[in-house]
Amino acid sequence: MTRRKNTDKLIVGLAQIAPVWLDRSQTLTKILDEIDKAAEANCQLVAFGEALLPGYPFWIERTNGAKFNSPVQKEIHAYYMDQAVQIEAGHLDSVCAATKEKKLSVVLGCIERPTDRGGHSLYASLVYINGNGIIQSVHRKLMPTYEERLTWSPGDGHGLRVHKLGAFTVGGLNCWENWMPLPRAALYGLGEDLHIAVWPGGAHNTYDITRFIAKESRSYVLSVSGLMRKSDFPVDTPHLSDIIKDGDEMIADGGSCIAGPDGKWVIEPVVGEEKLIVATLDHKRVREERQNFDPVGHYSRPDVTQLMVNRERQSTVIFSD
Numbered sequence: 300m301t302r303r304k305n306t307d308k309l310i311v312g313l314a315q316i317a318p319v320w321l322d323r324s325q326t327l328t329k330i331l332d333e334i335d336k337a338a339e340a341n342c343q344l345v346a347f348g349e350a351l352l353p354g355y356p357f358w359i360e361r362t363n364g365a366k367f368n369s370p371v372q373k374e375i376h377a378y379y380m381d382q383a384v385q386i387e388a389g390h391l392d393s394v395c396a397a398t399k400e401k402k403l404s405v406v407l408g409c410i411e412r413p414t415d416r417g418g419h420s421l422y423a424s425l426v427y428i429n430g431n432g433i434i435q436s437v438h439r440k441l442m443p444t445y446e447e448r449l450t451w452s453p454g455d456g457h458g459l460r461v462h463k464l465g466a467f468t469v470g471g472l473n474c475w476e477n478w479m480p481l482p483r484a485a486l487y488g489l490g491e492d493l494h495i496a497v498w499p500g501g502a503h504n505t506y507d508i509t510r511f512i513a514k515e516s517r518s519y520v521l522s523v524s525g526l527m528r529k530s531d532f533p534v535d536t537p538h539l540s541d542i543i544k545d546g547d548e549m550i551a552d553g554g555s556c557i558a559g560p561d562g563k564w565v566i567e568p569v570v571g572e573e574k575l576i577v578a579t580l581d582h583k584r585v586r587e588e589r590q591n592f593d594p595v596g597h598y599s600r601p602d603v604t605q606l607m608v609n610r611e612r613q614s615t616v617i618f619s620d
Contacts (some may be wrong), residue, residue: 300562303366305532306465306466307466307583308465308579308580308581308582308584309343309344309464309465309466309467309493309563309579309580309582309583310332310340310341310342310343310344310577310578310579310580311342311343311344311345311346311521311557311578311579311580312336312337312340312342312344312345312575312576312577313338313345313346313521313523313555313557313574313576313577313578314330314333314336314345314347314348314449314523314575315348315523315524315525315526315569315572315574315575315576316330316333316347316348316351316524316525316526316573317329317351317524317525317527317528317531317573318351318352318354318527318531318532318588319353319355319530319533320354320357320527320531320533320536321353321354321379321382321432321533321536321578322353322382322383322533323352323353323383323384324350324462326351326353326354327352327393327394329354330347330351330352330373330394330407331393331394331397331448333347333575334344334394334397334403334405335397335401337401337403337575337577338401338402338403338567338569339607340575340577343403343404343464343465344404344405344464345403345404345406345575345597346403346405346406346407346409346471346495346521346523347405347406347408347496347523348408348440348498348499348500348523348524348525348526348555349408349423349425349473349474349483349497349498349525350408350409350410350423350499350525351407351408351409351443351500351525352384352407352409352410353379353382353383353384353409353410353605354382354410354527355448355499355500355525355527355551356376356379356446356447356450356451357527357542357551358452358478358538358541358542359446359449359542360446361541361542361546362538362541362543364373364446364449364450364550365446365449367428368374369568371541372449373539374537374538375537375587376403376450376616378409378536378537379421380412380421380449382410383409383410383411383421384409384410384411384412384424384514385411385413385414385418385493386411386413386426386434386437387413387414387484391409391426391428391434393406393414394407394428394486394535395428395432395434396428396432397432397435398428398429398431399430399431399432400430400432401430402430403430404427404428404430404462404469405426405427405428405467406425406426406427406428406469406471406495406497406523407425407426407428408422408423408424408425408426408473408497408525408530409421409424409426409452410422410424411424411426411437411439412483413439415612415614416452416614416615417615420439420452421450421451421452422439422440422452422454423440423443423447423451423454423473423546424437424438424439424440424454424473425437425438425440425458425459425471425472425473425495425497426438427462427469429459429462429588430515432498434509435460435462436458436460436462436562437457437458438457438458438460438471438472438473438523439454439455439457439458440453440454440474440476441453441454441455441456441474441476441479441482442475442479442500443528444474444475445528448496453572454608455611455612455613456485456608456610456611457610457611457612457613459482459485459486459489459608459610460482460489460493460610461486461489461490464493465525465582466582467492467580467585468489468491468492469491469493469494470486470489470491470493470494470495471486471494471495471496471497472486472494472495472496472497473497474496474497474498474499474504477508478486478508479511481606483512483515483516483609484594484595484606485606487516487518487594487595488595488606490521490596491516491518492516492517492518492560492582492585493518493520493521493525493580494513494516494519494520494521495517495520495521495523496508496509496512496520496521496522496523497523497524497605498522498523498524498525498554498590499518499524499525499527499551500524500525500526500527500550500551500552500553501524501551501553501554501562502524502550502552502553502554502568503554504522504524504554505522505524505555505556506554506556506568508565509522509556509557509558509568510558510562510564511562512558513558513559513560513562514558514560514561514562515548515594516535516560516562516594517561517585517589517593517594518560518585518589518591519557519558519559519560519565519585520557520558520604521555521557522554522555522556522557522558522568523553523555524547524553524555525551526551526552526553526571526572526573527549527551528548528549528550529543529548529550530548547557549571550572552571553568553570553571553572553574554568554571555568555569555574555576555577556568556569557578557580559583559584560585560587560588560589561588565578565580566578606619
């Protein structure tokens with residue numbers, strides 16, 4: 300396998316797949332299969348959708364998730380927590396080993412149950428693992444969206460970071476965080492020119508904002524979505540009949556796509572199928588489009604407006620031993 304080094308070109312893969320819902324082990328198997336496929340396609344980076352491991356909380360809006368003290372909600376939430384990712388427990392070790400073996404980087408959306416917040420609350424986290432198999436950052440979604448707040452907790456700014464990959468500087472945000480101007484500006488200020496927006500699935504999410512962010516930032520934008528069909532729920536899912544009784548077979552239809560730094564499509568949204576989408580990006584296009592607009596460089600006025608970002612990892616307890 301050959302890879303280009305020290306050039307403007309970067310081969311990327313968007314893994315639009317469904318989880319084996321709320322089954323961490325089987326979903327990890329699917330993720331590892333996609334990493335293998337990406338390596339065979341000479342990808343230097345492969346990205347996965349929001350909350351893919353072990354799955355998005357689709358039950359909430361389907362089972363009266365806001366009902367207080369509901370035994371149904373408690374049972375499903377406990378099951379979700381059991382299948383969530385504890386990085387400290389080694390749940391991502393197999394992914395790290397695969398990235399090291401294949402020499403590619405991975406951006407993975409997962410539900411994290413971190414011990415530094417006590418181990419009993421859940422966060423929608425975006426994990427960046429480099430080609431040496433090392434976790435470089437874990438960004439916890441700053442503000443869960445609407446019904447997500449019934450199961451996910453608000454994150455912090457610790458993971459607002461970027462990573463060099465060839466000629467590119469890579470950053471990312473979770474789902475509707477991508478609508479938040481200030482977190483976007485924080486990543487722009489770090490030199491981001493390849494933005495990865497992860498979603499649970501839905502072309503209604505990705506169609507407008509992907510091109511908008513690309514044009515605003517003069518960067519490539521990868522929108523990476525999951526997929527979810529009724530057939531992706533295992534038969535032993537708690538309260539399965541209530542979760543799937545209404546609605547269409549296709550619950551989340553994908554919509555993964557890529558926009559270039561001029562805001563035009565590189566790949567239009569792909570809907571309704573599991574697929575590894577592969578594209579070659581050229582950093583020269585970033586430099587060309589920054590000629591007339593650079594949001595944190597020549598087209599900025601830091602003497603007038605500045606953004607202050609707190610990147611401390613938040614905790615309720617600080618120990619001094």
